[in-house]
Amino acid sequence: MPENAPLLELRNIGKRFGAVHALRGIDLQIISGEVLALLGDNGAGKSTLVKIIAGAHAPSSGEMFLAGSKVSLFDPRHAHDLGIETIYQDLAVAENLDVASNIFLGRERKSRMLGFLPILARREMRREAASALEHLAIELPLRQVVGELSGGQRQAVAIARAAYWQARLVIMDEPTAAIGVGEHEAILKLIQNLARSGVAVILVTHTMPDVWQVATRIVVLTRGEKALEGKTEELTEERVVRAMLVGRESDA
Amino acid sequence: MPENAPLLELRNIGKRFGAVHALRGIDLQIISGEVLALLGDNGAGKSTLVKIIAGAHAPSSGEMFLAGSKVSLFDPRHAHDLGIETIYQDLAVAENLDVASNIFLGRERKSRMLGFLPILARREMRREAASALEHLAIELPLRQVVGELSGGQRQAVAIARAAYWQARLVIMDEPTAAIGVGEHEAILKLIQNLARSGVAVILVTHTMPDVWQVATRIVVLTRGEKALEGKTEELTEERVVRAMLVGRESDA
Amino acid sequence: MMPNELRHHPILQAIVDQGVLIAFVLLVVFLAFVAPHFVSTANAFSILIDAAPLVLLALCELVVMLVAGIDLAVGAIAGFTGAIAATMMLQGFPWPIATLLALLAAMLAGTLQGVIINYLRVTDFITTLAGLSIFSSLTLIITDGEPMNINANGFNALGEGHLLGVPTQIWIAAFIVLVVALWLGLTASGMHLYAIGGNRVAAYRAGIRVRRLRSFAYAFSGLSAGIAGVILAAQLATADPNAGRGQELPAIAAVVIGGVSLFGGRGSVWGAVLGALILSTILDGLVLLNISPFFTELVEGVVILLAVMMGHLRKRSSN
Amino acid sequence: MMPNELRHHPILQAIVDQGVLIAFVLLVVFLAFVAPHFVSTANAFSILIDAAPLVLLALCELVVMLVAGIDLAVGAIAGFTGAIAATMMLQGFPWPIATLLALLAAMLAGTLQGVIINYLRVTDFITTLAGLSIFSSLTLIITDGEPMNINANGFNALGEGHLLGVPTQIWIAAFIVLVVALWLGLTASGMHLYAIGGNRVAAYRAGIRVRRLRSFAYAFSGLSAGIAGVILAAQLATADPNAGRGQELPAIAAVVIGGVSLFGGRGSVWGAVLGALILSTILDGLVLLNISPFFTELVEGVVILLAVMMGHLRKRSSN
Amino acid sequence: APQYTFGLLLSAMTPYFATIKSGAESEAKKLGVQLLVENGNNDSATQSNQVDTLIARKVNLLLINPTDAKALIPAVEKANAAHIPVVFIDRKADGGHAIAYFASDNTQAGAQACQFLANHLHGKGNLFMLLGISGASATNERSAGCDSVLQHYPNIHVVARQSGHFSRRGGLTVMRDVLIAHPNLDAVYAENGQMAIGAVRAAEAAGRLKNLTIAMIGSGSAGETQLVKEGKIALSVAQQPAVMGALGVEAGYNYLNTGTVFVPVPLHMDYAPGQRP
Numbered sequence A, B: 001m002p003e004n005a006p007l008l009e010l011r012n013i014g015k016r017f018g019a020v021h022a023l024r025g026i027d028l029q030i031i032s033g034e035v036l037a038l039l040g041d042n043g044a045g046k047s048t049l050v051k052i053i054a055g056a057h058a059p060s061s062g063e064m065f066l067a068g069s070k071v072s073l074f075d076p077r078h079a080h081d082l083g084i085e086t087i088y089q090d091l092a093v094a095e096n097l098d099v100a101s102n103i104f105l106g107r108e109r110k111s112r113m114l115g116f117l118p119i120l121a122r123r124e125m126r127r128e129a130a131s132a133l134e135h136l137a138i139e140l141p142l143r144q145v146v147g148e149l150s151g152g153q154r155q156a157v158a159i160a161r162a163a164y165w166q167a168r169l170v171i172m173d174e175p176t177a178a179i180g181v182g183e184h185e186a187i188l189k190l191i192q193n194l195a196r197s198g199v200a201v202i203l204v205t206h207t208m209p210d211v212w213q214v215a216t217r218i219v220v221l222t223r224g225e226k227a228l229e230g231k232t233e234e235l236t237e238e239r240v241v242r243a244m245l246v247g248r249e250s251d252a
Numbered sequence C, D: 001m002m003p004n005e006l007r008h009h010p011i012l013q014a015i016v017d018q019g020v021l022i023a024f025v026l027l028v029v030f031l032a033f034v035a036p037h038f039v040s041t042a043n044a045f046s047i048l049i050d051a052a053p054l055v056l057l058a059l060c061e062l063v064v065m066l067v068a069g070i071d072l073a074v075g076a077i078a079g080f081t082g083a084i085a086a087t088m089m090l091q092g093f094p095w096p097i098a099t100l101l102a103l104l105a106a107m108l109a110g111t112l113q114g115v116i117i118n119y120l121r122v123t124d125f126i127t128t129l130a131g132l133s134i135f136s137s138l139t140l141i142i143t144d145g146e147p148m149n150i151n152a153n154g155f156n157a158l159g160e161g162h163l164l165g166v167p168t169q170i171w172i173a174a175f176i177v178l179v180v181a182l183w184l185g186l187t188a189s190g191m192h193l194y195a196i197g198g199n200r201v202a203a204y205r206a207g208i209r210v211r212r213l214r215s216f217a218y219a220f221s222g223l224s225a226g227i228a229g230v231i232l233a234a235q236l237a238t239a240d241p242n243a244g245r246g247q248e249l250p251a252i253a254a255v256v257i258g259g260v261s262l263f264g265g266r267g268s269v270w271g272a273v274l275g276a277l278i279l280s281t282i283l284d285g286l287v288l289l290n291i292s293p294f295f296t297e298l299v300e301g302v303v304i305l306l307a308v309m310m311g312h313l314r315k316r317s318s319n
Numbered sequence E: 001a002p003q004y005t006f007g008l009l010l011s012a013m014t015p016y017f018a019t020i021k022s023g024a025e026s027e028a029k030k031l032g033v034q035l036l037v038e039n040g041n042n043d044s045a046t047q048s049n050q051v052d053t054l055i056a057r058k059v060n061l062l063l064i065n066p067t068d069a070k071a072l073i074p075a076v077e078k079a080n081a082a083h084i085p086v087v088f089i090d091r092k093a094d095g096g097h098a099i100a101y102f103a104s105d106n107t108q109a110g111a112q113a114c115q116f117l118a119n120h121l122h123g124k125g126n127l128f129m130l131l132g133i134s135g136a137s138a139t140n141e142r143s144a145g146c147d148s149v150l151q152h153y154p155n156i157h158v159v160a161r162q163s164g165h166f167s168r169r170g171g172l173t174v175m176r177d178v179l180i181a182h183p184n185l186d187a188v189y190a191e192n193g194q195m196a197i198g199a200v201r202a203a204e205a206a207g208r209l210k211n212l213t214i215a216m217i218g219s220g221s222a223g224e225t226q227l228v229k230e231g232k233i234a235l236s237v238a239q240q241p242a243v244m245g246a247l248g249v250e251a252g253y254n255y256l257n258t259g260t261v262f263v264p265v266p267l268h269m270d271y272a273p274g275q276r277p
């Protein structure tokens, strides 16, 4: 593994849904410890790109390299193994399971029954979940089934889930969309803490102030294509917003 | 109908979900032409209250008066008839129908086949939908099924739906959560225009700047109870945020 | 493979989506080559006559499955309708009146199911399974377990007669198909069925009377099952105490083969018709080829599986 | 009506949710009063013996319905398994080996269905409907349409024998119930079944091997159906060419009565067992009460409907 | 006289078995016997469970029409062990002890029907065998009877063997297709009356009835008899289900009072006009 390779590299990624061309020729590098803001108008392709990086969608074309080595046959399971955690915009939680089960879903803690049968360590998971939520300044009814939670509470579950695991890359697709004022601040702090400890973060958001508060780099997508890329300190909000809209105008 | 009665009045509204007490003793008046910001932390009960006003949930206790007369046996159909339009937080669009069908769902335009059979005027609805979206500065692939749209695009569909109909009260539960920067501005403008033309607007949001930009009055919910109420110009952001959190602390 | 504009044309899209159509065509071509006398007017009518009641039952399932329901009682209601019509004719009612009253009973039966499901909130599966038991039983009771002869020629003509050289029952089924196609395709309530199946909560919030419309879907299902029952009885000039039994799975199979989803909101009349045609063509082919009865089900199962897989492959490759 | 802490206790909650339990108790009490000889060890065993294979088939449906599937082939696979075991014993294999191989075949049959559904993406309904046809047909072919005698006493003891005074088949069913209860309640893969049924996309994104686990659910279904088939064959000392036919709807009915959802993600082992017990108690009561065969289905349908409605009323009043 | 309770276990509730039921019921009424009638839905497991339940119910006598000759052996043995006498109706189980057996011989019926057809065709022609439900014992035995005769007639070609599932509609739909596939069909052998009626309708609709000789194994029901009278069906080898049911009850009643009797039920041959050999 080359020492100075970016954590993640996308080359010429494209994605079609039937006739819809959601992404075209996306090149992207993500470096450990940076916070990359992925911006763009509605329908620009941000979530599609996020899902590809998370392994939830297969790209129609292009290649991905993680820490210098090509990834293929990629799915969310591999993404987890490689240290990629994702908060999806369309949360996708198991509504019929409780908070702790959702946080640990797919990576449950186990204990041994009769010394050899692996069974769920429910109590331990609930305890861990509670402390993880506390860290994030989130208060949730732990035993309630997620389907009975409010919109913001569900989002908090998804955030806690992604934050809990030791990751190399955390992808957050509009994590603060439905989130209360206090929790909003906690999430921004979380992002900064993650970056400080060397984790790469991809943040998708429509809240411009957040971008300038936490992001180190900005990529703007317009209609599935990369329209602008640069360091946060080198870009102004005006220029970014214009890129989102101008891209659109020049295309239309 | 008493001339000076509030458009909508809630008296002592409560709502339980099994053991969960989501709302308690809510009194609320909404006056034509005002923009009421309904604020509160995640899980405070905002969406529950919104659903009760929209007829989507029946309250467990309390009474509702619309323009001075008591409403009973209330469902979304009645709400529409009474001029209440709602953008729900959990959008709930028919994913298998296209944009125009969703905007007109339940109130389709019809024409007569053979002079007497009422059939759907699909083309007319599509045309109307396109112009409604244009008004809102929203660009959408009209023929695509809503399930294939991006998160923000779906939200735009819900907004267009609520904005299209001549309403007396428009309720918006976090309408800008997933919405792009340009559309965000358009929605704020829409709210102001609605209020100016005498429509009452209830806005639920976690974005404080929006509140001070458009709201005339603020109500804060904390753990299902009304914690603060007042004119926007008389309240500071600090005080509002504290009400959300303090309520919580004093309860805990 | 196809220019984008073309691909988005609704009719073309429907055909591409219906990869099963291609499977059907292949099936027909195959049988035309190997099965003696498969290509003949008599055989075409034979397939269509067998398909007619199945198509009607498939329409029942289509409509209730669009709203994420299921109707296991369609066969039982069909048998029940035949028995009622026969009894009334025995009691001296003129056949058109007996038939209309029997169809009314069928619609009431369906409505009753719809009301239990949507207002008393028993699940669709349980209610219609109970309906299956209850209406089968009522048929046995009405007929006293014996086939009842029907002597009214007008009635029997519904099953045996011809119009412009085409068997009456094919006309009847075609007419109902057309009505349902117009209903689903052109009217608001038709679209509301799709909306309910797509997202019931959204439909409710949009002001659609979900419970009423779902009940209506079951009422229609009862009626269409009743028409199937009339055809079945007329065909044999008999109300058979066991008529319609076991027809629920084939009816559901027909629509599922035709692309209707058990989870609601997806499917078309053409799919339902196609599914029914595939099933009756397979059965026809099995007899023409004189496949041993021990093997008929084996071949049937394999062919259905292949047809659906083929439909699926088509769809995937078009993605 | 109940203090909140109590109401949230998982076991109590489960009982309250299972309003159907109360319906079952009422049914038993009612029959105890009106049906002659209902309260007797012989009759209790008669009900349980009757329920044993149904419970096993209900477990099949429970597991596949948790992942929003359905298995229409369970009865056919049961019959198929009996036929294979009988054939092998006829060919001189010792009965334990014949039984194990037959169960292996059953599991393979289920796995095959699972693979077709999850990897070739044919819908659950169509695949298992084809399975129903295919395995029914294979049973006819293997047995050549004639019932096959089974003379191995050890094998037949699985259906006729007793252990500690309790019929063997009740032990077998109880053991499998326990295994499934532990699987679903205590293990990760058990919980993953619920997750898949609750939200398949979420489960996939959480890294659950959705297709593999769903295939496994069908493999289990095949195995459990196979065990039911062994019991049925042992009970009759015969591999019947039509054994298990028509058992798919009762099996699904049992779990749905017990609160399992056809749409996935909801249901418990206890519900499935309860549903099977309700069905076999009703059938037993019908015989004891000498309900005329024309009326049996009528009564059965009505009682099922009442039981489920009662369960539902309980739930609503507890809200 | 003592009040007896008998259980009558029928394998299914098709018209044929409904006739057994009504024959048995009217006899039971005459004798003051309470009769419990069960429908096994063609399922051996169901029927043997019904036997269990009736044993628990402590009936005095069981009249069993087994769904299957072998599968019901354990159930009959259980009845024997509980000292409840058993009478077989229409079919028997291959094991266990019964005090009486009232049946017509299915194998013989099949043989007689096909012998008639063979004679009628002068040993030459195309025959369609319209079979019952696959795997049902009635189907197996009737087919075996027919086949045993046909093997002596190499020039009779069985051009199709298809199942009409013992139902009228099954007979109709299958016959329609067979007529299409075989324009030179001469004769039809139908394994029950319901299917034969369906086949007659198909042949009539296709205008082929005149050229067809149809023989069936009937149950003597009105609809069947009518078609025989009209000459549309050449031969009905009619079983007498009502007689079987009545005799079964009578014999059981006598047995409980006195001792056992075996009464063979004669097959009733019903010829169309001019067909009597």
Ligand SMILES: Nc1ncnc2c1ncn2[C@@H]1O[C@H](COP(=O)(O)OP(=O)(O)OP(=O)(O)O)[C@@H](O)[C@H]1O
Pocket: A144, A147, A148, A149, A150, A151, A152, A153, A178, A180, B017, B018, B020, B021, B022, B040, B041, B042, B043, B044, B045, B046, B047, B048, B049, B089
């Ligand atoms: N269907 C339900 N069953 C049980 N509890 C529910 C249900 N719906 C909501 N609740 C509970 O009611 C409370 C209020 O929920 P609500 O959705 O009104 O919150 P909210 O103020 O809109 O929060 P957010 O800002 O996150 O949208 C929460 O504690 C939630 O868990």
Ligand SMILES: Nc1ncnc2c1ncn2[C@@H]1O[C@H](COP(=O)(O)OP(=O)(O)OP(=O)(O)O)[C@@H](O)[C@H]1O
Pocket: A017, A018, A020, A021, A022, A040, A041, A042, A043, A044, A045, A046, A047, A048, A049, A089, B144, B147, B148, B149, B150, B151, B152, B153, B178, B180
């Ligand atoms: N499953 C799908 N089928 C067809 N088209 C799709 C599908 N998913 C996404 N698209 C299309 O791809 C484009 C990009 O969608 P995407 O969700 O990536 O947008 P986004 O940038 O995340 O927007 P938002 O800010 O609204 O979340 C949109 O035009 C959308 O309609």
Ligand SMILES: [Mg+2]
Pocket: A046, A047, A048, A089, A173, B150, B151, B152
């Ligand atoms: Mg997005």
Ligand SMILES: [Mg+2]
Pocket: A150, A151, A152, B046, B047, B048, B089, B173
């Ligand atoms: Mg909310």
